[in-house]
Amino acid sequence: MKIGFIGLGIMGAPMVGRLLDGGHQVFANDLNPIQPEILEKGATQVSSAKEAAEMGDVIIIMVPDTPDVEIVLFGENGVAQGLSSDKIVVDMSSISPVETKEFAEKINARDCPYLDAPVSGGEVGAKAGTLTIMVGGDQTTFDKVKPLFELMGQNITLVGDNGAGQTCKVANQIIVALTIEAVGEALLFASKAGADPAKVRQALMGGFASSKILEIHGERMIKRTFDPGFRITLHQKDLNLALSNARKLRMALPNTAFAQELFNSVAAQGNADLDHSAMVLALEKLAEHKVCE
Amino acid sequence: MKIGFIGLGIMGAPMVGRLLDGGHQVFANDLNPIQPEILEKGATQVSSAKEAAEMGDVIIIMVPDTPDVEIVLFGENGVAQGLSSDKIVVDMSSISPVETKEFAEKINARDCPYLDAPVSGGEVGAKAGTLTIMVGGDQTTFDKVKPLFELMGQNITLVGDNGAGQTCKVANQIIVALTIEAVGEALLFASKAGADPAKVRQALMGGFASSKILEIHGERMIKRTFDPGFRITLHQKDLNLALSNARKLRMALPNTAFAQELFNSVAAQGNADLDHSAMVLALEKLAEHKVCE
Numbered sequence: 001m002k003i004g005f006i007g008l009g010i011m012g013a014p015m016v017g018r019l020l021d022g023g024h025q026v027f028a029n030d031l032n033p034i035q036p037e038i039l040e041k042g043a044t045q046v047s048s049a050k051e052a053a054e055m056g057d058v059i060i061i062m063v064p065d066t067p068d069v070e071i072v073l074f075g076e077n078g079v080a081q082g083l084s085s086d087k088i089v090v091d092m093s094s095i096s097p098v099e100t101k102e103f104a105e106k107i108n109a110r111d112c113p114y115l116d117a118p119v120s121g122g123e124v125g126a127k128a129g130t131l132t133i134m135v136g137g138d139q140t141t142f143d144k145v146k147p148l149f150e151l152m153g154q155n156i157t158l159v160g161d162n163g164a165g166q167t168c169k170v171a172n173q174i175i176v177a178l179t180i181e182a183v184g185e186a187l188l189f190a191s192k193a194g195a196d197p198a199k200v201r202q203a204l205m206g207g208f209a210s211s212k213i214l215e216i217h218g219e220r221m222i223k224r225t226f227d228p229g230f231r232i233t234l235h236q237k238d239l240n241l242a243l244s245n246a247r248k249l250r251m252a253l254p255n256t257a258f259a260q261e262l263f264n265s266v267a268a269q270g271n272a273d274l275d276h277s278a279m280v281l282a283l284e285k286l287a288e289h290k291v292c293e
Numbered sequence: 294m295k296i297g298f299i300g301l302g303i304m305g306a307p308m309v310g311r312l313l314d315g316g317h318q319v320f321a322n323d324l325n326p327i328q329p330e331i332l333e334k335g336a337t338q339v340s341s342a343k344e345a346a347e348m349g350d351v352i353i354i355m356v357p358d359t360p361d362v363e364i365v366l367f368g369e370n371g372v373a374q375g376l377s378s379d380k381i382v383v384d385m386s387s388i389s390p391v392e393t394k395e396f397a398e399k400i401n402a403r404d405c406p407y408l409d410a411p412v413s414g415g416e417v418g419a420k421a422g423t424l425t426i427m428v429g430g431d432q433t434t435f436d437k438v439k440p441l442f443e444l445m446g447q448n449i450t451l452v453g454d455n456g457a458g459q460t461c462k463v464a465n466q467i468i469v470a471l472t473i474e475a476v477g478e479a480l481l482f483a484s485k486a487g488a489d490p491a492k493v494r495q496a497l498m499g500g501f502a503s504s505k506i507l508e509i510h511g512e513r514m515i516k517r518t519f520d521p522g523f524r525i526t527l528h529q530k531d532l533n534l535a536l537s538n539a540r541k542l543r544m545a546l547p548n549t550a551f552a553q554e555l556f557n558s559v560a561a562q563g564n565a566d567l568d569h570s571a572m573v574l575a576l577e578k579l580a581e582h583k584v585c586e
Contacts, residue, residue: 160489171483183468194454209465
């Protein structure tokens with residue numbers, strides 16, 4: 001299949017690598033020069049998002065945030081200018097669900113289907129092709145693109161109509177942040193009360209308190225290994241999506257707001273580039289106690 | 294082994310059943326008459342905690358709260374009056390870690406070892422003998438009592454010295470409450486944004502957001518099955534332990550405090566006897582939206 005791919009960053013580049021390994025033709029566009037190893041694998045560098053859209057039957061976008069997607073789609077020499085009927089636009093960036101619905105409508109108006117398909121699993125998952133992919137769009141388009149998704153990920157779900165993929169990703173980031181907070185308060189309490197947090201974590205792993213976060217991020221809090229992983233700055237972006245969309249939707253997310261403030265407090269300590277498990281540093285400041293020294 | 298057992302309520306009665314099935318002699322004491330099926334299995338009813346302590350080599354306590362344990366141990370005709378050297382006192386109630394240390398010291402002063410050994414897993418786990426048991430005390434005493442624990446539970450951990458078992462249980466209840474909150478906000482956001490919360494839950498089950506709570510309590514929120522399970526009133530008791538101990542220890546648990554307020558809000562709706570997954574009812578009030586109708 002001919003694929004236009006826009007955004008070959010930390011996530012995009014290995015995803016393109018997986019598509020090339022799968023035998024597909026990739027027309028790659030990025031603000032920076034395309035990585036030599038990607039060109040060696042057979043990708044063709046193109047000069048604009050428009051050209052990527054002209055060359056590809058499926059156009060995949062993987063850029064940082066909502067305004068970036070808007071520029072890539074509708075800016076000068078953007079994807080929209082290179083589209084013709086029935087080309088499929090797939091936004092795999094993690095952006096606003098509300099704006100995603102608007103973008104999809106504008107692309108649909110050009111007789112092109114649109115999928116929002118954000119991922120979780122990070123750089124490791126992108127390289128290994130084990131990303132979780134949460135998709136919004138129609139079943140027919142999903143079925144057409146699924147073979148490409150299967151090269152990049154494993155847990156692939158059509159969640160609903162356009163916007164539902166982004167909504168699901170935001171829900172994922174809410175749960176992850178708030179569960180980090182849960183594990184942080186619990187281990188901090190245990191430590192302050194004089195128990196060994198490592199043994200507490202172990203005792204809790206089999207029961208109702210068990211989670212991926214207790215397993216992985218709990219261990220990071222105990223071992224003080226806060227190298228990313230997933231940076232706090234990126235999780236702040238995602239919680240901002242949650243909170244700004246909640247405001248637009250007219251609903252309250254009180255603890256998501258508080259989790260964001262904890263991230264802000266870690267940033268105030270100069271630690272915004274640590275792994276998100278370092279949210280515990282803000283709880284430790286509030287408690288004047290550390291999970292472990 | 295000869296076991297004195299005080300407190301044959303919803304949890305204690307099936308635990309005694311397991312001990313009797315394991316071939317042990319049980320001297321049972323409760324404020325209410327002992328259940329006929331327990332007597333038929335061979336338990337001997339005794340008239341006081343003191344008598345249970347006189348008859349047993351190991352004395353197990355399973356009562357609701359800290360003041361109840363204090364009365365059972367040190368009240369008139371209490372356990373302490375029936376103790377002689379080397380009898381082992383095991384408190385399996387879920388009570389305050391700070392007071393537990395005081396109780397243990399007073400029992401130790403009578404030449405008797407003490408274990409705090411609270412459980413999680415509920416009535417279902419008590420009947421099936423699959424409780425998680427979190428133990429505080431010394432290794433020698435733990436090893437002596439372990440065969441009894443193994444009749445009642447599966448995931449059995451010596452967490453640390455006296456108090457560490459109760460501390461671990463409190464940590465468990467903090468994580469469970471705050472993860473319920475996490476799942477509640479995420480599913481509520483997804484629903485309000487127009488996605489199907491059941492599909493969102495499914496899509497999230499494989500990734501970093503996965504937890505027992507997403508699996509079980511998430512489903513309860515979607516299906517609106519709020520029959521207990523574990524009652525909000527009981528979880529309020531446990532979070533009160535967390536918050537009052539945190540105050541004594543001089544530390545902050547901001548989101549545990551907020552989770553308690555959400556339980557209080559559900560109680561304000563007249564729903565304190567629902568399952569703790571019904572915490573989502575308070576979030577729904579704040580958002581003027583339901584996860585599902």
